[in-house]
Amino acid sequence: MFSFRKCKVENCHTYALWDSDYxxxxxxDKKSVIASIMDKVEREKRIENISIVNAEFEDKDFxxxxxxxxxxxxxxxxxxxxxxSRLISNFFDYAVFESCTFKDLEARYNVFSGAMIIKSDFSGxxxxxxxxxxxxxxxxxFDNTDLYYSNFSLSKLINSSFEDSNLxxxxxxxxxxxxxxxxxxxxxEAFFRNVKL
Numbered sequence: 001m002f003s004f005r006k007c008k009v010e011n012c013h014t015y016a017l018w019d020s021d022y023x024x025x026x027x028x029d030k031k032s033v034i035a036s037i038m039d040k041v042e043r044e045k046r047i048e049n050i051s052i053v054n055a056e057f058e059d060k061d062f063x064x065x066x067x068x069x070x071x072x073x074x075x076x077x078x079x080x081x082x083x084x085s086r087l088i089s090n091f092f093d094y095a096v097f098e099s100c101t102f103k104d105l106e107a108r109y110n111v112f113s114g115a116m117i118i119k120s121d122f123s124g125x126x127x128x129x130x131x132x133x134x135x136x137x138x139x140x141x142f143d144n145t146d147l148y149y150s151n152f153s154l155s156k157l158i159n160s161s162f163e164d165s166n167l168x169x170x171x172x173x174x175x176x177x178x179x180x181x182x183x184x185x186x187x188x189e190a191f192f193r194n195v196k197l
Contacts, residue, residue: 001069001089002051015051015071024052041065 005016007023014023017033027033034055040047041062051071058078068088076096087107094114105125112130117137126146135155146166153173163183167190174194 002049002071014053017052018050024055030055 003015003018005021006012007014007016007026008021009023009026012023012026014025016023017027020027024030024033033052034057037047037050037052038060041060045064046066047070048066048068049070052075053071054074055072056076056078057080058076060077060080062085063081063083064085065082066086066088067082067090068086069090071091072095073091073093074095075092076098077100078096078098079100080097081101082105083101083103085102085105087105087110089109090111092110092112092115095112096116096118097120098116098118100120102120102122103124105122105127107126107130108128110127110130112135113133115132115135117135117140119139121141122145123141123143124145125142127142127150128146128148130150132150132152133154135152135157137155137157137160139158140160142165143161143163144165145162147162147170148166149169151171152175153171154175155172156176157172157180158176158178159180161181162185163181165182165185167182167185167187169189169191171191172195173191174196175192176196178197
């Protein structure tokens with residue numbers, strides 16, 4: 001698990017970077033921090049135990065990479081690819097995903113709570129025991145996806161698709177659903193109490 005050391009800047013409560021006494025916001029050379037992560041992705045195909053908050057990743061390729069036990073809260077990902085990757089026990093709360101591809105993803109125990117997901121594709125993925133609670137999701141695809149025991153409660157799902165997906169024990173309680181398709185899925189095994197249509 002990533003370190004819970006706080007940034008050394010007075011009154012900053014953000015976790016420090018994995019190899020620094022400062023958080024990403026208070027780091028002088030932000031480009032080198034991102035470059036260091038992407039170099040690790042390219043060389044090792046593995047990211048573990050890091051904390052980077054409120055960073056921006058654009059046009060980055062994380063495909064076939066293992067990402068585990070890390071904190072990416074409030075980060076922004078634009079046009080990034082996570083296809084065929086493994087995501088285990090990460091925090092992406094309040095992150096922004098715009099035009100990202102997560103096809104054939106293997107993901108378990110991740111937190112996406114409060115995130116914004118725009119025009120992104122999770123099709124063919126396993127998203128087991130993950131929290132999407134309170135997400136704003138627009139024009140995104142979760143087709144042919146296993147969402148066993150995942151949670152979309154209190155979310156806003158608009159113009160999105162969950163076709164031919166496993167919804168067993170998946171919660172959509174108190175979610176706002178507009179133009180959402182569950183065709184060929186098993187919504188009778190999910191929870192839809194107090195859903196707004």
